[in-house]
């Protein structure tokens with residue numbers, strides 16, 4: 001199999017019991033890109049991310065990351081290879097403090113100095129987290145919890161960061177902040193796969209994008225091209 005791309009997903013089919021959620025999804029990401037996956041509710045966006053991260057094992061198809069086959073991996077194995085997923089709905093630990101939540105992301109790191117360095121780096125992106133280190137995660141606003149979920153993923157120092165609807169339920173000004181940080185992370189070299197229903201903003205920052213409908217990729221192109229595409233305009237930007 002050719003594995004020239006950083007991440008290469010080929011013809012994956014994923015199921016929940018009898019329900020087929022993905023019908024042969026193809027996509028790739030090159031190092032340094034922001035790629036967005038857009039689509040409506042239930043189209044298969046989350047399932048695509050879960051299939052990559054190993055939370056769901058595709059029944060058919062292949063996934064390669066840096067040339068390695070990962071589609072049979074369990075989630076922790078894929079995490080150790082450098083793929084982090086920020087789940088839809090953040091899924092922080094509400095009763096743990098901000099610091100404890102962040103430390104969960106560094107579970108595989110033993111070196112205290114390395115952990116402290118990463119913590120400092122994360123606080124550089126999200127100064128709000130620094131102010132709230134000892135506060136329970138669950139007492140923070142939705143935007144802060146999104147920042148915490150992203151911070152936790154960054155504590156892994158991932159090579160590929162996958163974000164599942166980071167803007168969901170957030171006020172426009174907070175959405176703008178989150179997107180600014182995504183752009184900044186990417187500028188510093190982070191490769192990003194961004195799942196969004198907020199197609200307009202996602203396509204604006206993405207190098208390339210894919211449109212998924214009922215478990216199939218129906219369109220792909222540069223962010224700027226998709227933004228002017230008729231189907232995208234009618235279905236997702238209206």
Ligand code: ATP
Nearest residue numbers: 016019020021039040041042043044045046047048
């Ligand atoms: P959303 O934005 O609503 O999360 P999505 O594009 O991420 O949508 P998926 O969550 O990937 O869509 O869902 C794809 C299909 O799989 C849908 O038909 C959905 O109903 C189904 N599905 C998702 N999770 C499960 C589950 N745990 N059990 C059964 N079916 C599921």
